[in-house]
Amino acid sequence: MLNKKNIKNRIKNRGMTSPELILAIMMLSTFTAVFVLVTEFISGFFQPLNDEAREEFIKAEKDLTDVLQDHITINETIDKVIDLFSQPGIDRSYFVNLSCTSLPKEEWDIPSLESNFPKNYQLCIKPAFPENSYQSLQKMESRPGIYILYAKPINGITFNSLPLRRIFCRPKPFCSL
Template identity: 30%
Template sequence: MTLLEMVVAMMMLVMFTGVVVAVLEVTSRFAGEVESAQQGGNGVLIDHQEIQIGLDQLAEVLGQPGISKDRLNGLVTGYPQIAFASSTDPGQACAPADSDPLQVWRLPGPKLLFPPGYRICVWTTGLVEASTEALVRRDAGAKAGIYVLQALPERSDAASLPTRRLFCRPRPFC
């Protein structure tokens, strides 16, 4: 190998190493921003699984026939409104982030823990729940209601995904 070939090989090695280092610096900067945005989180997949488990438990509680439709819609005084038929404001229809939605809505059930930075919301759909009396009598056109549970992240980025779950209530009539 001649001296000229060795100098060219060394220059190619230095250029390759420089490109690798530059790419690693850029990717580590972006990865650091994503990870710092999710303070206290366990990663997207683990957080998503925890949200799905929590939404399942919340749907079980909200689907019970012991919780009346009037209480869900806020018609019973002394209880906070849970589902909003016409509201599109998440500030009104959602439990605050980092809180147990069952405690906020004063419902019985196990303590639910969701990943930090997610608000839990309940929305009604076009399939409105009939009265309990009509469901028990099996009146024509009396159907159970369909609701949407939604976990909305406070910040929308690659480290947090919105999640939703449909559920039917009251469960015996679904």
């Protein structure tokens, strides 16, 4: 028969034995060694391999721009350009002569724009479906034009420059929602 004293003696915690302690220390050191090896291996991907690459990396960091601020400026510029270009008073032949530019205010002669367009982007416009004459639009014989206004990075797509684009319809009175 089991009494309380006998049960307490059986459950009594006497700590780890020497083989258990040695096994626990070996497992802890093995885990730590694997952790350090994996960390060193992964950290190799986040730093340049040699001095030349490091110099290029430092130079690229100096050329970093604020992508968010660039996109805000570009979107504000695109909004103003779309407001102007979607008006029926602008002739459709005007868009044929427009080329990509980093200075849309000066080269496209738009006085309402600000001069702070990012220098590492170009603003371009391409007709997806150019409109027909104003007279055929009035007679409902044709549809309005669809244009793509986009800002592309001059040096290509990188981690600090991404393209933006917007599609708009013109002339605005003939565009339906």
